[in-house]
Amino acid sequence: MQGNNNGERGQHWEAQLRKGCLEMAILSSLWSGRLYGLEILRCLADKSHLEVAEGTVYPILARLKAEGLLQSEWVEAEAGHPRKYYWLTASGRRRAQEMAKAWNNFSASLAILVEPVLRGK
Amino acid sequence: MTNLTPTRNKQIESYLAGLDGALKGMLPKERDEILREIRTHILDSLPNNPEAGVETVLRGLGAPERLAEQYQTEFLLTQAGHSFSPWLLLSTAWRWAHTGVRGIAVFMLAMVGYVAALGFLATALLKPFFPNRIGLWVGHGNLVFGATGPGPGVHEVLGSSYIPVTMLLAFGTAVGTTHALRWLIRTRRRPAH
Numbered sequence: 001m002q003g004n005n006n007g008e009r010g011q012h013w014e015a016q017l018r019k020g021c022l023e024m025a026i027l028s029s030l031w032s033g034r035l036y037g038l039e040i041l042r043c044l045a046d047k048s049h050l051e052v053a054e055g056t057v058y059p060i061l062a063r064l065k066a067e068g069l070l071q072s073e074w075v076e077a078e079a080g081h082p083r084k085y086y087w088l089t090a091s092g093r094r095r096a097q098e099m100a101k102a103w104n105n106f107s108a109s110l111a112i113l114v115e116p117v118l119r120g121k
Numbered sequence: 122m123t124n125l126t127p128t129r130n131k132q133i134e135s136y137l138a139g140l141d142g143a144l145k146g147m148l149p150k151e152r153d154e155i156l157r158e159i160r161t162h163i164l165d166s167l168p169n170n171p172e173a174g175v176e177t178v179l180r181g182l183g184a185p186e187r188l189a190e191q192y193q194t195e196f197l198l199t200q201a202g203h204s205f206s207p208w209l210l211l212s213t214a215w216r217w218a219h220t221g222v223r224g225i226a227v228f229m230l231a232m233v234g235y236v237a238a239l240g241f242l243a244t245a246l247l248k249p250f251f252p253n254r255i256g257l258w259v260g261h262g263n264l265v266f267g268a269t270g271p272g273p274g275v276h277e278v279l280g281s282s283y284i285p286v287t288m289l290l291a292f293g294t295a296v297g298t299t300h301a302l303r304w305l306i307r308t309r310r311r312p313a314h
């Protein structure tokens with residue numbers, strides 16, 4: 001029973017951690033160019049194993065756009081319907097870099113701390 | 122173009138109608154933009170899930186009410202971070218309170234701040250009508266703002282300064298709460314440095 005509780009807490013913590021990184025992950029996915037919603041979702045799943053619910057990503061994209069971090073445009077596609085492409089604004093690129101640096105420093109510091117835990121000593 | 126059977130099409134239209142209804146309160150332009158993008162997402166997802174079908178795609182998006190709630194929360198947070206409207210800040214804090222402990226703490230702070238400001242304002246407005254009952258009362262080691270009245274060992278200390286002092290306190294508390302809420306909302310999404 002105790003083992004199950006610990007397992008559930010661990011999964012909950014991991015889910016929260018992934019959720020907390022989502023904004024940085026979305027901005028980073030757009031670093032190399034413009035993508036539409038479904039491409040962003042696939043990029044997150046393929047490159048970072050962030051299996052995010054579709055319903056979570058679209059509202060965040062709308063907010064990032066409202067904050068001036070993203071710009072968007074409807075583009076006619078071969079699929080027969082237009083797609084809404086997003087790209088980073090100058091401000092979005094700055095924010096993505098700030099987040100990436102903060103994340104890098106944070107993960108490097110924690111890596112030192114958890115290293116003995118990983119070695120099991 | 123994705124070929125849709127009437128049944129599939131009906132499912133999609135029903136979902137989008139539900140989402141449209143749940144997005145009430147948002148501007149028509151914003152609603153149209155959201156509906157258009159979600160429709161595109163559904164159509165783009167279908168060819169890759171021929172065996173799974175519409176149900177799986179719609180399940181991935183979540184219930185229309187839940188999806189609309191997420192949009193409204195994100196829009197409110199964006200607006201509130203740049204607003205001075207106590208009503209907007211309070212509604213945003215209330216919505217935030219539904220998402221976790223930090224949101225609950227922020228909503229409590231908002232309530233305490235604005236209720237205190239209203240309390241100060243109310244006593245300042247009532248002071249001319251109840252000059253001997255309302256004041257800053259000191260006695261028996263206590264300090265009480267508002268309606269208490271004199272008693273053995275209890276006396277009022279502000280006198281004629283009561284109204285300007287409480288008006289100033291009401292204003293300061295409201296402004297302080299507003300700025301604190303704006304800051305908390307704006308920094309909600311920023312990474313820790």
